Amino acid sequence: MKIISTSGYGASGSSAVYDFVRQFNEVNCFSGSEEFQFIRMPDGIMDLKHFLTDGSGMIACNNAIIRFEKAMKKGFFAENCRGVLGKKYDDIIDNYLSKIIQVKWKGKSIFDPSDITIRKENVFFRKIDNKIESALRKTVNKEAHFPAIKERYFSMMSENEFNKITKEFVEEFIYAFPGIKSEKPLLIDQIFPATDSQKGTEFFDETKVIIVNRDPRCMYVGAHRSITENAFMPCDNVENFVKYYRALCENEVRSDKALYVNYDELIFDYYNTTQKIIDYLGFDKRPENEFKHFNPNVSVTYTLPMLTCYDKKDVEYIEKELGDYLYDFPEYKKIEKADELYEEHGIQ
DSSP, rough: EEEEEESSSSSSSSHHHHHHHSSTTOEESSSTTTOOOOTTTSHHHHHHHHHHOOOOOOOHHHHHHHHHHHHSSSSSOOOOOHHHHHHHHHHHHHHHHHHHHEEEEOOOOOOGHHHHHOOHHHHHHHHEEEEHHHHHHHHTTTOOOOOOEEEEOOOOOOEEEEEEHHHHHHHHHHTTSSTTTTOOOOOEOOOOOOTTTTTTGGGGSEEEEEEEEHHHHHHHHHHHHTTTTTTSSSSSSHHHHHHHHEEEEEEEHTTSSEEEEEEHHHHHHHHHHHHHHHHHHHSSSSSSSTTOOOHHHHGGGHHHEEEEEEEETHHHHHHHHHHGGOOOOOOOOOOOHHHHHHHTTTOO
């Protein structure tokens, strides 16, 4: 399976690159630009891999499996997938868990967070539970527990074994979606982390990862305009945002296997930037549906013009603190239509 993935830092413009790439007829993509984060999301595949392969211990692996199952079966991501796949979605997850879990039994541990309840933390309830458990052992079953003990899991394996099982699961999962053809590269948004683009690529035969960043002024102002939607990042306070943005950039693990694109360059230097993307993906022509999903004439309004309508103090603070990451905006040259662009660059 060949994967093309776009990833960014939140409000950094990865969806714009996604929209550009999906204009190619030879690319498969999920409808729209849904973020498919099951590999890198909290308690997703990468977290599960960590606890099952690094020798964290028998208690940690139980808790990791429970958290993974919950993450995959509840919440927004599960609801979206179940809405398309129905019961098949849960069957695929259960089949994967059956291959990952090596041993299961009824048990508990005082060191396992999944076994800690409000009753266990409260001295009053704990005394009551202990009395009930003592009575049950005298009258019903000498091995009785109260509250009843839950099913526990154990699994420890090598990275190679985990990768093999998980690669099979990922392929079964993705190909279950209608319209996905194995002979075409599949475009997915946000499946790999922008801060370390190669994490998770081991579960695919071939990957192309495009990381998108953006001028921090536009990123902050754009996110601040819709604080509720972008509440996953600190966009309500400029000082916190500067710390956030700087830490992301300074701790980014760069790879020569990935392509790094600036959202602002995608607009102000449209042809050269998009040609880099085309060359990186190994395509031999411009997209058949150029400007259908991504139009720089529209996206330019989310760059420099947006800054003139915002609090100058916040913008100036970002310029002072994050000067090394600013984009030097040139004058924008409007592209009237694709034919003019092709004629200018000698494209037949």
